[in-house]
Amino acid sequence: MNYSFIGIGVILFAVIVILAVLILISCVKIVHQAQAVVVERLGAYLTTWNTGLHFKMPIIDRVARRIDLKEQVVDFPPQPVITKDNVTMQIDTVIFYSVTDPKMFCYGVANPIIAIENLTATTLRNIIGDLELDQTLTSRETINTRMRAELDRATDPWGIKVNRVELKNIIPPTAIRDAMEKQMKAERERREAILRAEGEKRSTVLVSEGQKESVILEAEAAKQAAILKAEAEKEKMIREAEGEAEAILKVQQATADGLRFLKEAGADNAVLTLKSLEAFEKAADGRATKIIVPSKIQEIAGLVKSITEVAADDEQSPVQ
Numbered sequence: 001m002n003y004s005f006i007g008i009g010v011i012l013f014a015v016i017v018i019l020a021v022l023i024l025i026s027c028v029k030i031v032h033q034a035q036a037v038v039v040e041r042l043g044a045y046l047t048t049w050n051t052g053l054h055f056k057m058p059i060i061d062r063v064a065r066r067i068d069l070k071e072q073v074v075d076f077p078p079q080p081v082i083t084k085d086n087v088t089m090q091i092d093t094v095i096f097y098s099v100t101d102p103k104m105f106c107y108g109v110a111n112p113i114i115a116i117e118n119l120t121a122t123t124l125r126n127i128i129g130d131l132e133l134d135q136t137l138t139s140r141e142t143i144n145t146r147m148r149a150e151l152d153r154a155t156d157p158w159g160i161k162v163n164r165v166e167l168k169n170i171i172p173p174t175a176i177r178d179a180m181e182k183q184m185k186a187e188r189e190r191r192e193a194i195l196r197a198e199g200e201k202r203s204t205v206l207v208s209e210g211q212k213e214s215v216i217l218e219a220e221a222a223k224q225a226a227i228l229k230a231e232a233e234k235e236k237m238i239r240e241a242e243g244e245a246e247a248i249l250k251v252q253q254a255t256a257d258g259l260r261f262l263k264e265a266g267a268d269n270a271v272l273t274l275k276s277l278e279a280f281e282k283a284a285d286g287r288a289t290k291i292i293v294p295s296k297i298q299e300i301a302g303l304v305k306s307i308t309e310v311a312a313d314d315e316q317s318p319v320q
Helices: 002-027 102-107 112-128 133-138 140-158 174-265 269-284 297-316
Strands: 028-031 035-041 044-049 052-055 061-068 072-075 079-082 088-099 160-171
Touching: 002 028, 028 035, 035 102, 044 102, 061 102, 072 112, 079 112, 088 112, 088 140, 102 140, 112 140, 112 160, 140 160
Parallel strands: none
Antiparallel strands: 028 052, 035 044, 035 061, 072 088, 079 088, 088 160
16 A cells, blocks of 8 residues: 555656756747747736846746748739829738837837838828829839838837838729820820931931032042142143253263364364254254344355365365
8 A cells, every 4th residue: 555655656757857858848948040039927028138148037027929030022902092183093012011029019019010000001191192193193202211110210119120111003094094194195206206206306417427428529530630630730831841851961972072082182163163053953953942043053054164165175186
């Protein structure tokens, strides 16, 4: 009988030990990177655990909430808004936010996502209500900046930081879209007509400039050809004149050399005069149109006649 009580006691002790080990294991908590754990003691906020290994008191401490500290993205469905000129359109937004204070995020608002969605809708309506349709379509950056500032200020008590707000789609009514498409089509056709006219104008100007350039080049070529031809004629005449002058100079030089030779050989004035006449005849050579005859040509002719007669008498003397 005693052995039975002992066995039951051992079993109870083993159960107690196992329960104690399980309770201790449950009190060990590991917080992962980019996470935070809000811990309560007896229902009241105790502390916030960051990344690492942590222990809590059994039974009296509990993990109230695990919070993700990474940046979150929420895409809200389209919201109906009315512009300043009474045009109703649908706009959906994308919010980028992150938790900066886990305690305020846990206790500041019951449902942070629903709260941000409702706050986004009301803020968007307020901003779009001050803008007309055209301003709404062309002022995305302005709307995004204003909404981010408003939401960040409103969510700061909740421990939330709104990093960025983007208007994903702006959907005007069907009639407005049709009118805008017609307007854009007309604008594209107008630009096409302007571009075509400018292209034709440019083409005409280029053709005219090309023709003008061609005429100028042809005139320059003709002028250059005329100049080259005139220079060639001039060069030809100069060379011919130089050739004739050189020929006359050579004849005169040869005659002078002959006369000098005769003079050195002892020839009298009559022979020198005859040689001068021969040189005069060669110099003319049938090319000169005017020949200047010396004033004493008759004396020279008489001298030539006398010399001829003397030569004839000398030839006849041996016969007699």
